Amino acid sequence: MELQHRTLEQLLLEQGRLSVDDLRKVKRLQQERGERLERLLLDLGFISEDDLLPLVSAYLGVETVHRRDFPAVPVPLGSVNLKFWKHAKVLPLGQTNGTLTVAMADPADYYTLQGLRIATGLEIEPRIARERDILEGLEAAYGNGDPAAAGGTPEPAEDTLEYLSDDEEDVNHLRDLASEAPVIRLVNLTINRAVEQRASDIHIEPFENELKVRYRIDGVLHEIETPARRLQAAIVSRIKIMAKLNIAERRLPQDGRIKLRLLGKEIDLRARKRRSASSRG
Numbered sequence: 001m002e003l004q005h006r007t008l009e010q011l012l013l014e015q016g017r018l019s020v021d022d023l024r025k026v027k028r029l030q031q032e033r034g035e036r037l038e039r040l041l042l043d044l045g046f047i048s049e050d051d052l053l054p055l056v057s058a059y060l061g062v063e064t065v066h067r068r069d070f071p072a073v074p075v076p077l078g079s080v081n082l083k084f085w086k087h088a089k090v091l092p093l094g095q096t097n098g099t100l101t102v103a104m105a106d107p108a109d110y111y112t113l114q115g116l117r118i119a120t121g122l123e124i125e126p127r128i129a130r131e132r133d134i135l136e137g138l139e140a141a142y143g144n145g146d147p148a149a150a151g152g153t154p155e156p157a158e159d160t161l162e163y164l165s166d167d168e169e170d171v172n173h174l175r176d177l178a179s180e181a182p183v184i185r186l187v188n189l190t191i192n193r194a195v196e197q198r199a200s201d202i203h204i205e206p207f208e209n210e211l212k213v214r215y216r217i218d219g220v221l222h223e224i225e226t227p228a229r230r231l232q233a234a235i236v237s238r239i240k241i242m243a244k245l246n247i248a249e250r251r252l253p254q255d256g257r258i259k260l261r262l263l264g265k266e267i268d269l270r271a272r273k274r275r276s277a278s279s280r281g
Contacts, residue, residue: 008037008059017047017055036106049130057128062107065093065127067137070103074141080119081180082142087230088112091134091141098122103129103137111227115182118189174247178237186227187238191260193224195267204239206232243271 009027012018018026018041026040038056041047057064075092077085085091089105090112100122104112107126116124177183190213194202199215211232214221227235240247243256258269 008055011055011059012041012047015055017051022046038106049132053128053130056107060107060128063127065103065129067129067133069093070133070137070141077142078120079181080116082138083176084115084180084182085142086135086138088228089131089134090116091129091137093127095122099125101125101127103127103134105129105131105134106228109228110225111186111231112182114189115186118185119181174233174237175241177234178241178247180234183231183234183238186231187235187242188260190224191258191267191269204235206236211235239271240273243269243273245271245273249273 009023013020013023026037026044026046029044030037030040038052041052042049053064070091071093075094077092088109091103093101093103095101100116100120102116102124104126105128106112107128113124113126116122190202194215197215197217199217200219201216203212203214203216203221205212205214210229211227212223213225213227214223216222237247239245239258240254240256242258245254245256254273256271256273258267258271260267260269
């Protein structure tokens with residue numbers, strides 16, 4: 001249990017997986033790119049995924065699960081779209097006593113965990129697994145969306161695992177992303193929390209390597225936990241749909257309104273899309 005209180009950097013150094021100089025270089029690059037330390041270590045070849053997995057497991061205090069331990073019979077996906085599981089790199093392992101156990105490539109992804117918790121109504125217990133094993137496991141268990149296995153409608157055969165670039169995105173694709181249950185609930189939760197904290201504005205700011213969400217409370221901006229970068233297109237598109245903005249327009253400023261009923265009150269939000277894709281309410 002002592003390992004759980006050490007940082008990942010300490011574990012890497014103590015076990016000789018990384019030198020102090022190498023760690024300094026990776027941390028400097030992390031500041032420039034805004035990427036997770038684990039991803040940079042893998043991309044730069046400092047450590048293999050097999051060696052990194054037990055370290056991250058010890059750091060986060062979550063169990064490791066291997067491909068051979070994946071369920072022989074696919075777990076029904078319920079109302080959560082298969083596309084979401086693939087994008088989030090999450091595989092359901094089993095459900096008992098109101099808890100859904102899942103294999104994740106990134107068990108520290110708060111927004112994916114929260115989205116699943118809200119969408120399923122279950123507590124989520126994460127395990128860590130290799131990204132490749134999860135994607136292959138999803139493909140083997142559910143293919144492109146077998147309704148008998150996934151408990152939903154078939155996915156199109158051309159579905160990809162990554163969001164398309166700006167030039168490749170089309171309106172239908174953006175609407176599909178914005179219509180996934182976890183994304184809808186995540187946006188609603190973000191607005192709900194802003195109202196609870198009496199925020200006057202919500203700033204949703206897409207950057208090259210991250211998506212920042214900040215609340216303005218008493219004139220001061222407070223950054224909240226950052227959503228996963230892969231959810232950027234879905235979150236921004238969802239807000240545009242709610243505000244009746246042109247979902248395909250990414251360059252020109254737009255103004256719209258969002259009317260909601262939260263905490264027993266009618267809430268009227270003004271949504272303003274700027275060149276930076278910020279949204280304020």
